[in-house]
Amino acid sequence: MENELIIHNVSKTSATGSYILNNINLALPRGSRLSVLGPSGSGKTTLLRMIAGLDTPDSGDIRFNGVSILDLPPHKRNFGMMFQDYALFPHLDVFANIAFGLKMKGMSKRDQAPIVEQMLSLTNLKGFENRKVDELSGGERQRVALARTLAPGPRLLMLDEPLSALDRVLRKHLLDQLTQILSRLHITTIFVTHDHEEAFAAGAQIILMNQGKIVQQGSPDQLIHHPVNDWIKSFMA
Incomplete structure (x- = not known):
């Protein structure tokens, strides 16, 4: 399957020189759903902002349909981003x-x-x-x-912690509705969350982030049963 979105060696540092994102590499096939999982401050939202054009990397490239989009302003990328607080009027x-x-x-x-x-x-x-x-x-x-x-x-849908403001029972109900809607649309989707149950339900593939790095990528089964280090084992527990 053709990769629609490619993120290559993307890094971003803070004013103090610490990494916000550290050498991120990612490829998303057309129509796929990816969950970006990790604790607060791991770089999840910054990654979405880079893709949306709301922030720029210090190095690396972001390509969509084979073309670099780094110089495209957000409104010309035609990506949809749903914020945590919904930002309704x-x-x-x-x-x-x-x-x-x-x-x-x-x-x-x-x-x-x-x-x-x-x-x-x-x-x-x-x-x-x-x-x-x-x-x-x-x-x-x-x-x-x-x-x-x-x-x-x-062309691409990004959801930044879309269920975090809701209670757990309602989150489960709306997550079921959300995944049904996305399945009908066949739109490439990135779903950001700190909750591994949400991540598993929303995406067939998961990337787990910590301290600005992708520390493991795979299916829910791989993250649960084959964590590559003790931190991941503890986070997934």
């Missing part, structure tokens, strides 16, 4: 929140409508079009954020 209703990215692309309201309707159906939000964000539950807000991220038709 409280003064807008659900329809307008979902349509926001389409509006930024210059699409008319007439052309926005069928796409928003499709996203409402996909995320089980039919009937919520006119509700304000503060009228929604945590799970409903999560689905609005996902619908807004998907509406412009991104």
Whole structure:
């Protein structure tokens, strides 16, 4: 299968000279789902920001469909990123929140409508079009954020701790819904989390990060039963 996203020798250092990311190498086939797992401060979100164009590496390259994207501004990469806090607009209703990215692309309201309707159906939000964000539950807000991220038709989807603000029972329910939606879309997806149960459910392949490095990559079974060092064994316990 052809690799769609390739990250080659990417590094980033802090102002003090310590590594935020240290020689990251990664290849993602088209339509695959990858979970990026690791403790807080391991470099997971920084990696997403590099891919999205919100931050730049000190060295290395990021290529998409064989072309370096380092010089492309975020809006020209056509990647979707869903943030941990969802970043919804409280003064807008659900329809307008979902349509926001389409509006930024210059699409008319007439052309926005069928796409928003499709996203409402996909995320089980039919009937919520006119509700304000503060009228929604945590799970409903999560689905609005996902619908807004998907509406412009991104080439790559990145989810940064999308379930962390929810209680454990609701997280399990929404994770099941999320994986069903992603399976239907066949979009290349990177799912960032500190929770190994979420990581295992969201991606067939896992990379485990610690202190800015990828310390192991493989299937959930490989990480659980064949950890390459004691730190991984302890983290996965």
